Amino acid sequence: MDGVPGRREGRPRDTPALYRAPTAGDLLVPCHSRPDSVSSVTTSPLERAGLRPRVDKVLAGFLATQRARLLEIDPALDEVADTVAAFVLGGGKRLRPAFAYWGFRGAGGVDSDEVVAAVSALEFVQASALIHDDLMDRSDTRRGEPSVHRRFEARHIGAGWRGDPAGFGDSSAVLLGDLALVWSDEMLHGSGLPLADLARARPVFDQMRTEVTVGQFLDVLTQATADTSVERAGKVARYKSAKYTVERPLLLGAALAGGGADVFAAYAAFGLPLGEAFQLRDDVLGVFGDPAQTGKPAGDDLREGKRTYLVASAFSALDEPARAELDAALGDPELDDSGVEHLRAVIRDCGALAATEERIDVLSAEALAALRQAPIEDEARGVLAALAEASTRRSV
Template sequence: MTHPYLDRAGLRERVRSALDGFLQRRRERLAGIEPVALAPVADAIEALVLGGGKRLRPAFAYWGYRGAGGADSDEVVAAVAALELVQASALIHDDVMDGSETRRGEPAVHRRFAGTHRAGGWRGDPDWFGTSAAILLGDLCLVWSDEMLHASGVDPVTLGRARPVFDEMRTEVTIGQYLDVQTQATGDTSTARASLVARFKSAKYTIEQPLVFGAALAGAGSEVAKAYSAFGLPLGEAFQLRDDVLGVFGDPTVTGKPAGDDLREGKRTYLIAAAIEGAGVAVFDEHLGDPRLDEHGVALLRKTIVESGALRRTEERIAQLTAAALEALGAADVTDEAREVLTGLAQAATQRVV
């Protein structure tokens, strides 16, 4: 069930409609190059972008814009919808790096194209083909995010104000992805490192920078941007911590990913770092990051996480970060409607089950 504040002003359908129109035009472009070979590319991107997702990033950007005094327009909705293509790029690449089998209940893009290779009886290694295709599709989504922003109909002067935020956001999420990979490789298990990764991999591009992007579209001054950062950064970290909890304890029929996938992938999250601090490293050295981890192993790690106090500690941090964010929002100079909606979006981001 969609949280009501995610669909305020009919935003979800308007974002989907903008994405659908843009992707149809891109499909036509691909068909003009090679209709048979490139149809699966269009199919895969449409399935990921249009087939699900909470639309949190466009929602925070839109209400950041409205909160700063911006007037509603379809052009602005199209501009904030471009953030979904940044998200699609990050998801495709993230699934490759993590070796994830599924995304939103369907095969991850690299698995999808490996399956296409096998079904066609093509030459070479299907998994190599799937990984290569996914890297390229992730890159294509990032390119298309640029194209959608510039084709939104927002005037060039406004785009000029907002573009530096858009660029910084994409830089930060890419750096965050690298920090995540590097942290797993080094085995750094500190909560400080986990928090750093959470801020750059997720918090900043999920909430903080979309809000600041919206403020830039509205022509707001630096004080509004600072207030949005004070609200968005702790809330974004709380969002990622909730994601980490769901990655271990979530219901796969709801999350669309197998139970315990984060454990098999060896994610060094705040939840895991807190568990190691509370229980020691031995059980995690033995089981964390084992791609063959079975239900018994998942249950053992879950039990250790709970008994170490890490789950309680993570839930407490989510509550503390959310409270800090809402306090900052309360002091921000934004419209009353936007304050109400952003408060609701904070609940949607941190109290979700998917």
């Protein structure tokens, strides 16, 4: 990891915010009222510094401004504004902004409305990735609601428009996912932070978006080639999710704060194994999770044929007849509940589930060991440790 310039002196306000939606005073929590000193063990780490409601409010303000801009172009874009707003505001734990914010605080950054706006841009990167992921996986739902391509397909059918409804839905999802990625850039650079801070953060932000995009391609390629190796599954998990969930947000926060090379190295040592553990937990939930928690039908990852670390571990543990059976059933969209339960039993009984849980524990321990040695502020260290526990156990 390349080093970054040392911590700056002072915070010149040389970059005006590009949005103050609808009025900034109404949407942002005042600095003096933020509960930075909250220490109750019952407080979610995502609520420390009042962060989650602050992120929600700044996202709502940004989206209100974008809605007005879209409606100036054409009233038909109201559905686009509604859909992106529903997707961004209708769920999500704000985990990526939390890692970025506490990465910033750990590197010595001082809390401000502007930095909350900057880290909130990560939610649009996440929205873009999920919209495109649902399309590629042909997922019907996201967080218990219709996925974006299904929503626009249904609108086409309901309106009785010409052409192929599914094609219209697919095209809409591609464009809305792209729009969310464009807005991530606009939100970061319209946050009001000084230009010098944004210039330091830019390489991290760009690298993160490249990694998640090529990681998604590797996922598609892995399914097409039926690669069942643990090595390939680990690489997909690393680049599709792990880096942009934890490591890159931490490094983005460090860059915004002007953290030094030692902070960058510590955050990488903490963030990468933790991000991989987070993705492995996601893999387990994709097969064994409760739909009420995941927002997707039980066993959806099996129907989609995802070659995750969990599945790759099963392939490596099974004998040839059992591997052939698993391979034949993976990716069958007609797999019923009994078929899902049978594959769950195969994965569980061959030891793949236990091996994945053990890997999660090893990665989590590695991450926490690195965090204990990190040269960062103590309050941030404590919150980051709580975020690590919550993200790998999914208690937030």
